[in-house]
Amino acid sequence: MPEAARHLPPTLAMQFEDPLQQHEASTLGMWTFLATEILFFGGLFVSYTVFRLAYPETWHTGSHHLLEWAGATNTGVLLASSLAVALAVHFAEHQRRTALLLSLASALLLGFVFLGIKGIEYHSEYMEQLVPGINFNPAHDPSGRLQLFFFFYFVMTALHALHMLVGIGLLGFLLYHAGRGHFTVPGANTNAVEIIGLYWHFVDCVWIFLFPLLYLVR
Amino acid sequence: MTLLTPSSPAPALVVPENYLNESFSLRSWLLTTDHKRIAILYMLSITFFFALGGLAATLMRLELLTPHSTMVSDDTYNKLFTIHGVIMVWLFLIPSIPTTLGNFLIPMMIGARDLAFPRLNLLSWYLFMIGGTFILVMLLFGGVDTGWTFYPPLSTSRVHTYVILTAAGVFVTGFSSIATGLNFIVTVHTMRCPGMTWHRLPLFIWSHYATSIVLVMATPVLAITLALIAVERIFHVGIFDPAYGGDPILFEHLFWFYSHPAVYIMILPSFAVVSEIITCFSRKNIFGYAFVAYASISIALIGFLVWGHHMFVSGQSTYAGLTFSLLSFLVAVPSAIKVFNWTATLYKGSITFQTPMLYILGFIGLFTVGGLTGLFLAALPIDVHVNNTYFIVAHFHYIMVGGAVMAYLGGIHFWFPKMFGKLFPTWLSQLAAITIFLGFNLTFFPQFVVGYLGMPRRYHHYAPEFQIYNVLSTAGASILLVGYVLPLIYLLWAMRYGPAAGPNPWRATGLEWQTPSPPPTHNFEHIPIVARGPYDYLEEKPQNA
Amino acid sequence: MTQSPNTWHSTRRPSSGLLIINFILLLVLLVLTIWLAHLDLQPYNGLLALSIAVLKTLLVALIFMHLGFSTKVTWVFALAGVVWLGIFFALSLTDYISRGWAPRMDNISPAIEFIPPPPGIHSHPVVDQSENPGPPAHGSAG
Numbered sequence: 001m002p003e004a005a006r007h008l009p010p011t012l013a014m015q016f017e018d019p020l021q022q023h024e025a026s027t028l029g030m031w032t033f034l035a036t037e038i039l040f041f042g043g044l045f046v047s048y049t050v051f052r053l054a055y056p057e058t059w060h061t062g063s064h065h066l067l068e069w070a071g072a073t074n075t076g077v078l079l080a081s082s083l084a085v086a087l088a089v090h091f092a093e094h095q096r097r098t099a100l101l102l103s104l105a106s107a108l109l110l111g112f113v114f115l116g117i118k119g120i121e122y123h124s125e126y127m128e129q130l131v132p133g134i135n136f137n138p139a140h141d142p143s144g145r146l147q148l149f150f151f152f153y154f155v156m157t158a159l160h161a162l163h164m165l166v167g168i169g170l171l172g173f174l175l176y177h178a179g180r181g182h183f184t185v186p187g188a189n190t191n192a193v194e195i196i197g198l199y200w201h202f203v204d205c206v207w208i209f210l211f212p213l214l215y216l217v218r
Numbered sequence: 219m220t221l222l223t224p225s226s227p228a229p230a231l232v233v234p235e236n237y238l239n240e241s242f243s244l245r246s247w248l249l250t251t252d253h254k255r256i257a258i259l260y261m262l263s264i265t266f267f268f269a270l271g272g273l274a275a276t277l278m279r280l281e282l283l284t285p286h287s288t289m290v291s292d293d294t295y296n297k298l299f300t301i302h303g304v305i306m307v308w309l310f311l312i313p314s315i316p317t318t319l320g321n322f323l324i325p326m327m328i329g330a331r332d333l334a335f336p337r338l339n340l341l342s343w344y345l346f347m348i349g350g351t352f353i354l355v356m357l358l359f360g361g362v363d364t365g366w367t368f369y370p371p372l373s374t375s376r377v378h379t380y381v382i383l384t385a386a387g388v389f390v391t392g393f394s395s396i397a398t399g400l401n402f403i404v405t406v407h408t409m410r411c412p413g414m415t416w417h418r419l420p421l422f423i424w425s426h427y428a429t430s431i432v433l434v435m436a437t438p439v440l441a442i443t444l445a446l447i448a449v450e451r452i453f454h455v456g457i458f459d460p461a462y463g464g465d466p467i468l469f470e471h472l473f474w475f476y477s478h479p480a481v482y483i484m485i486l487p488s489f490a491v492v493s494e495i496i497t498c499f500s501r502k503n504i505f506g507y508a509f510v511a512y513a514s515i516s517i518a519l520i521g522f523l524v525w526g527h528h529m530f531v532s533g534q535s536t537y538a539g540l541t542f543s544l545l546s547f548l549v550a551v552p553s554a555i556k557v558f559n560w561t562a563t564l565y566k567g568s569i570t571f572q573t574p575m576l577y578i579l580g581f582i583g584l585f586t587v588g589g590l591t592g593l594f595l596a597a598l599p600i601d602v603h604v605n606n607t608y609f610i611v612a613h614f615h616y617i618m619v620g621g622a623v624m625a626y627l628g629g630i631h632f633w634f635p636k637m638f639g640k641l642f643p644t645w646l647s648q649l650a651a652i653t654i655f656l657g658f659n660l661t662f663f664p665q666f667v668v669g670y671l672g673m674p675r676r677y678h679h680y681a682p683e684f685q686i687y688n689v690l691s692t693a694g695a696s697i698l699l700v701g702y703v704l705p706l707i708y709l710l711w712a713m714r715y716g717p718a719a720g721p722n723p724w725r726a727t728g729l730e731w732q733t734p735s736p737p738p739t740h741n742f743e744h745i746p747i748v749a750r751g752p753y754d755y756l757e758e759k760p761q762n763a
Numbered sequence: 764m765t766q767s768p769n770t771w772h773s774t775r776r777p778s779s780g781l782l783i784i785n786f787i788l789l790l791v792l793l794v795l796t797i798w799l800a801h802l803d804l805q806p807y808n809g810l811l812a813l814s815i816a817v818l819k820t821l822l823v824a825l826i827f828m829h830l831g832f833s834t835k836v837t838w839v840f841a842l843a844g845v846v847w848l849g850i851f852f853a854l855s856l857t858d859y860i861s862r863g864w865a866p867r868m869d870n871i872s873p874a875i876e877f878i879p880p881p882p883g884i885h886s887h888p889v890v891d892q893s894e895n896p897g898p899p900a901h902g903s904a905g
């Protein structure tokens with residue numbers, strides 16, 4: 001067994017009979033996990049829907065308070081990072097180590113850019129006293145309903161950002177192993193790149209919905 | 219070296235290497251990825267939590283002997299029923315059969331060496347233990363008193379007990395559940411041995427597959443719901459508080475979307491056990507294999523459509539109530555199909571009343587009672603009358619205790635020889651099974667009556683005319699306690715001193731019985747190739763019985 | 764195994780060119796979403812924005828996540844989460860719409876009167892919804 005591959009799990013784990021089975025298991029396993037994530041976020045989306053149907057004007061007002069440029073840019077940033085990750089999977093499978101490293105690093109960087117812009121937004125909302133439970137200024141909305149909008153804004157984007165953070169960590173893990181050549185030696189198991197890619201794309205999909213639902217309520 | 223005692227036959231001088239004796243170090247247990255060892259770890263954990271939840275129940279039943287407050291204050295009583303519910307649901311019933319019998323048997327039944335993700339399996343146990351520890355810490359700090367259902371605004375704004383700590387504990391155990399379900403689903407899809415087509419799978423696998431669908435799809439909603447409770451409790455924004463434009467019923471929709479399917483997580487694995495045991499002790503193929511298999515899947519699916527029947531009197535609209543009522547009638551159909559098929563399996567079978575069979579026969583009767591009373595409750599007018607009374611308590615205990623716990627015990631007894639390579643005492647185990655059955659009925663049948671007569675649940679002050687029923691119930695509980703303690707004693711005894719079991723003491727079909735008892739770490743020397751269905755009992759000649 | 768590891772999965776994969784085209788399509792859709800949001804197309808703004816989001820998600824799923832190149836079993840797994848969420852939405856909304864939480868839509872039963880949430884924050888809990896939603900003025904339908 002090549003020296004580099006010893007640090008990874010063995011190419012074929014003990015419980016599997018062949019690499020095809022291992023790949024199928026990894027893929028189905030990650031899709032199952034993504035299904036659970038759909039339902040995890042889904043609870044928030046259902047709650048959001050209930051309140052948006054009840055208080056449409058409040059949602060309109062709240063949406064206008066958000067920084068649309070930030071949301072739009074972040075959407076573009078995430079789409080680009082998804083491209084980078086998809087290319088990373090492609091390069092891993094074609095055993096192109098440098099291209100793999102560059103695409104993983106780009107995705108990682110774009111992930112940090114996303115979080116940076118999010119941080120700017122949160123700071124701006126904090127300065128405007130829009131954070132429920134912390135410094136929300138009742139003068140924003142005499143009816144008291146705007147807090148509900150911002151509750152959903154902060155909880156949903158924070159949960160999403162948490163998932164981004166985990167994703168960034170996973171990309172870092174991939175970057176480390178890719179640097180050691182573990183995905184590009186002959187006989188390498190590239191499942192990890194593929195399934196972490198799936199996770200990353202999913203987090204992107206969640207944002208694809210969050211953006212219009214939070215920033216573009218008209 | 220095996221111990222020589224007068225009661226055991228001359229043992230082999232060399233015990234073959236198996237998953238138990240391959241290493242005795244603590245590290246080899248705490249870092250194991252062997253699904254069989256993880257099953258044993260879970261068994262120890264859930265037995266501990268069952269005892270703890272049972273202790274809460276014991277205190278409740280003692281308190282309920284009199285109509286007035288005698289032993290505990292109102293607040294303490296609230297904590298007792300809350301803790302009983304939280305522990306029994308999340309730390310015992312939800313994991314019980316899947317993490318013990320499921321973990322142990324699923325790879326063996328499909329001819330695999332382990333689950334698809336053995337390290338995820340170990341993580342699952344650690345998550346369970348971490349969540350359980352949160353609950354224990356919560357108990358030490360002073361408990362929680364919102365009911366296991368955590369309804370806001372009570373849980374978010376009114377109580378000063380440890381709601382967030384409890385929610386965190388349940389949140390973490392939820393991920394343990396999700397990991398187990400995910401592992402099972404992928405395993406059944408990808409790790410079946412050659413020849414093991416879907417329709418040759420033991421029904422144990424079908425039911426666990428159905429359970430896993432529910433585990434994976436329902437539990438995340440519980441997770442987000444608990445997270446929202448915690449955030450609400452800290453920040454008081456008001457999404458569940460009508461005073462702030464929120465809706466407490468939104469919480470109930472979120473909570474019951476998980477918690478109704480959760481009851482199917484708790485009962486479907488019991489169906490798995492029943493199918494295996496009833497075929498073995500009738501010496502007969504299951505009647506209507508496909509019906510039983512697809513009924514399990516239907517229960518898992520339709521079970522997601524009925525959660526509003528927990529909210530008939532909470533304030534959801536009448537129209538929603540009608541919808542959920544109709545769907546709740548529908549979900550009874552596949553369960554009934556299974557009961558009919560099991561009964562038909564018994565018909566013209568060569569029935570013997572070994573201990574596992576006693577538990578399963580008890581299950582069928584008690585589950586039927588529980589299920590029928592569920593139908594009563596699905597009817598809106600009846601539910602309006604008996605909701606929040608002891609009728610409900612009796613209904614779900616018939617299914618969860620008369621059903622799930624008995625099936626769990628039946629399964630433990632059935633596969634005990636395989637897991638530990640030893641036999642347990644016959645007559646004592648049969649006596650324990652009967653004791654449990656009698657004690658159970660004495661405990662819970664009076665609760666149907668007293669609930670119908672109007673005694674509310676979660677109260678320890680009640681009208682004096684209800685006392686006789688409560689006394690009967692507590693008497694039954696004391697018998698039940700004896701019944702539960704007996705297996706604990708004789709099974710532990712048998713692990714050490716029982717006679718050697720051999721690979722297949724029940725002469726059952728199934729790949730797990732083709733291995734030595736206890737099985738070797740990697741299950742099979744060679745991966746089997748399957749060419750027959752799972753319940754090939756008909757090929758036996760009667761005189762060999 | 765003498766096979767190259769890159770063919771251990773039995774399905775095809777998108778080329779790097781396809782990945783880049785997909786990205787450009789996604790950016791176009793993003794610009795479209797934003798542009799449409801600034802036009803007044805009530806009451807369709809929300810629906811349009813969501814539809815475009817669905818389209819973007821489909822593109823990400825089919826091409827970036829390889830669903831368009833995967834087995835039927837994988838499709839079922841991917842769809843399951845969406846279907847289950849759909850169940851949650853559908854049945855929950857039957858409750859909310861029939862309780863008047865959504866502004867009155869003409870084709871929803873008119874027997875339920877929309878009771879607007881009370882203005883301002885009250886110091887006592889407001890009970891404005893009972894078990895039987897039949898409004899007194901119009902006679903009960905429940």
